Amino acid sequence: YLPALSLPSKLVTSTSPLRAAQDDYQFFDTTPLNVAGGPGGTGCVSFLREKGEPLKGPSGGSGSNGGSVWLQCDERLNTLSGVRQRIHVKGSKGENGKGKSRDGKKGRDVVIKVPPGTIVREGGKTAREAGEYKVAGELKKHGDKMLVARGGRGGRGNKAFKSPKNKAPCIAERGGMGAQRWLNLELKLVGDVGVIGMPNAGKSTLLSRSTNAKPKIADYAFTTIIPNLGVCDLEGGEGLVLCDIPGLIEGASDGLGMGHQFLRHVQRNKLLLHIVDGSSEDPVGNFNIINRELEKFDELLASRPQVVVVNKIDLEEVRERSEGIIGELKKAAGHSRVLPISAMKSENVKELMFRLKKFADAQPEVVLPEAMPNTDLGTLQVEADSDAFHIETDPSYPGQWRIVGEYIEGIAKMTHWEYPEAVERFGRIIEATGISAELEKQGAEEGDLIMIDKFDFDFSPAKTNPYIPPELLAQDELILARERGEKELRWGTGQMVDDSEDVVGDPRSPEAWVVDLSKEPGFDDEDWDDEAELELLEDFSAFDREDEGEGDEGYVFEEGDEMFTS
Numbered sequence: 001y002l003p004a005l006s007l008p009s010k011l012v013t014s015t016s017p018l019r020a021a022q023d024d025y026q027f028f029d030t031t032p033l034n035v036a037g038g039p040g041g042t043g044c045v046s047f048l049r050e051k052g053e054p055l056k057g058p059s060g061g062s063g064s065n066g067g068s069v070w071l072q073c074d075e076r077l078n079t080l081s082g083v084r085q086r087i088h089v090k091g092s093k094g095e096n097g098k099g100k101s102r103d104g105k106k107g108r109d110v111v112i113k114v115p116p117g118t119i120v121r122e123g124g125k126t127a128r129e130a131g132e133y134k135v136a137g138e139l140k141k142h143g144d145k146m147l148v149a150r151g152g153r154g155g156r157g158n159k160a161f162k163s164p165k166n167k168a169p170c171i172a173e174r175g176g177m178g179a180q181r182w183l184n185l186e187l188k189l190v191g192d193v194g195v196i197g198m199p200n201a202g203k204s205t206l207l208s209r210s211t212n213a214k215p216k217i218a219d220y221a222f223t224t225i226i227p228n229l230g231v232c233d234l235e236g237g238e239g240l241v242l243c244d245i246p247g248l249i250e251g252a253s254d255g256l257g258m259g260h261q262f263l264r265h266v267q268r269n270k271l272l273l274h275i276v277d278g279s280s281e282d283p284v285g286n287f288n289i290i291n292r293e294l295e296k297f298d299e300l301l302a303s304r305p306q307v308v309v310v311n312k313i314d315l316e317e318v319r320e321r322s323e324g325i326i327g328e329l330k331k332a333a334g335h336s337r338v339l340p341i342s343a344m345k346s347e348n349v350k351e352l353m354f355r356l357k358k359f360a361d362a363q364p365e366v367v368l369p370e371a372m373p374n375t376d377l378g379t380l381q382v383e384a385d386s387d388a389f390h391i392e393t394d395p396s397y398p399g400q401w402r403i404v405g406e407y408i409e410g411i412a413k414m415t416h417w418e419y420p421e422a423v424e425r426f427g428r429i430i431e432a433t434g435i436s437a438e439l440e441k442q443g444a445e446e447g448d449l450i451m452i453d454k455f456d457f458d459f460s461p462a463k464t465n466p467y468i469p470p471e472l473l474a475q476d477e478l479i480l481a482r483e484r485g486e487k488e489l490r491w492g493t494g495q496m497v498d499d500s501e502d503v504v505g506d507p508r509s510p511e512a513w514v515v516d517l518s519k520e521p522g523f524d525d526e527d528w529d530d531e532a533e534l535e536l537l538e539d540f541s542a543f544d545r546e547d548e549g550e551g552d553e554g555y556v557f558e559e560g561d562e563m564f565t566s
């Protein structure tokens with residue numbers, strides 16, 4: 001095993017301008033984003049006491065959900081630069097529940113504005129990695145909204161746990177953690193007209209003369225390393241959006257030059273403006289090279305209508321041969337939309353823009369083969385709210401099992417382990433979600449170590465042991481007999497059960513008997529504070545102290561008070 005070489009970052013950064021250009025480019029149009037929903041508020045344990053009525057029941061309010069993080073599409077934006085200002089975005093915390101049955105206020109949502117055409121991937125801190133991650137959604141139209149990190153669920157207060165069986169529950173939940181994840185956003189620029197051509201043809205110059213964009217212009221290839229969007233204001237119209245695509249060269253479709261990274265961007269343009277440098281050695285040859293590269297990359301792209309211009313006719317030698325070039329280009333292109341211009345001297349440029357606008361408006365909206373079917377972004381979530389789980393085990397650590405699953409891990413985090421009732425409830429959830437059964441199926445035994453998140457448990461398969469010792473099978477007989485109405489004898493959890501109770505259970509395992517409480521007599525809401533049934537409860541440490549010294553109409557317990565529970 002050899003340690004990986006690690007170079008100082010300065011050495012790692014590219015030495016060739018092309019490499020630098022690619023890095024810059026990727027940085028421009030993709031960005032990582034860390035989103036986290038706010039944690040939910042904690043539930044409250046408190047009991048209300050009114051004048052003359054010492055105990056009026058549980059009154060702990062529930063904590064509220066934490067704020068979520070959303071992405072929202074805003075058509076006024078055309079870059080991700082706003083998002084890049086803040087890599088970490090969090091929803092705010094939900095308020096804790098309070099005494100007197102008051103629930104907390106919901107945490108505030110955060111909405112991040114992104115431009116149309118933003119693709120959201122889950123995972124991938126760097127652009128290079130991101131391509132391998134799952135696409136979670138795309139924001140296409142103004143107003144599209146997508147939930148990317150749900151706020152944590154608010155913990156319930158003890159009021160919510162009141163039941164006929166337990167009228168004075170001493171249990172509350174902690175707030176759940178908000179979802180947290182890395183996203184990678186990628187923007188496909190949307191323009192009406194994609195400006196393509198060899199490096200140095202004059203694409204950026206044209207954009208700077210005809211639109212509000214201020215692209216970098218220079219006398220060397222690959223001046224443009226990021227696609228620039230520019231809006232050309234035409235009288236009485238909405239304007240024409242031009243997209244200056246960095247220079248294409250032979251081999252671009254194989255990833256040479258700026259390669260795939262830009263070709264992708266041209267995909268959305270309704271039409272292409274193909275700029276031919278009239279001063280180059282072989283204008284028509286260059287024209288053909290670019291078209292071949294488009295074809296190799298994507299047939300759909302190659303079939304997009306083009307307008308062709310011969311640029312730099314302000315130069316004497318270009319002007320002289322322009323007519324010949326135009327004729328050849330018309331032949332090569334198979335249409336007659338070929339114009340001579342001088343981007344630098346703005347010759348013929350206004351005329352060109354009007355024609356482009358008219359032509360663009362006549363084109364149908366570009367329909368791309370979708371990466372994913374149309375989905376409702378409100379429901380399509382990065383979030384998976386299922387109780388799915390899986391069990392990890394390692395043969396070299398027998399008797400140790402790890403349960404992995406968002407739901408069960410969330411519940412474990414929300415459980416107040418100091419309340420015995422909460423622990424019991426957690427046990428029931430382990431049963432109900434099928435985790436217990438699955439553990440047994442995989443061979444877990446009583447006393448094995450079960451790990452969920454950072455919590456450890458002893459495994460006790462108690463109620464669902466499918467192995468039935470022979471002596472119990474004999475008991476089954478009795479149960480079945482009883483079900484047939486033949487005998488009155490019943491078995492419960494190791495002891496005889498009173499005949500007056502209704503017992504339901506799994507006949508294969510007498511130990512699984514459960515008393516059906518709904519049919520139990522004598523549990524009336526009014527009965528619960530019968531003093532004879534009350535016993536002293538000592539632990540008040542977790543009680544809500546916010547409402548000390550309330551007036552007559554309500555009272556929240558304080559440390560040192562006596563409290564009774566059934």
Ligand SMILES: Nc1nc2c(ncn2[C@@H]2O[C@H](COP(=O)(O)OP(=O)(O)OP(=O)(O)O)[C@@H](O)[C@H]2O)c(=O)[nH]1
Binds near residue numbers: 200223
């Ligand atoms: N004489 C003349 N020069 C021009 C004209 N248009 C552009 N140029 C020059 O050509 C060179 C390249 O222009 P750019 O606009 O940067 O070319 P580009 O196509 O954007 O090049 P890349 O970004 O490298 O792909 C610059 O020196 C411009 O000044 C023109 O109409 N006439």
Ligand SMILES: [Mg+2]
Binds near residue numbers: 203205244247
């Ligand atoms: Mg340029």
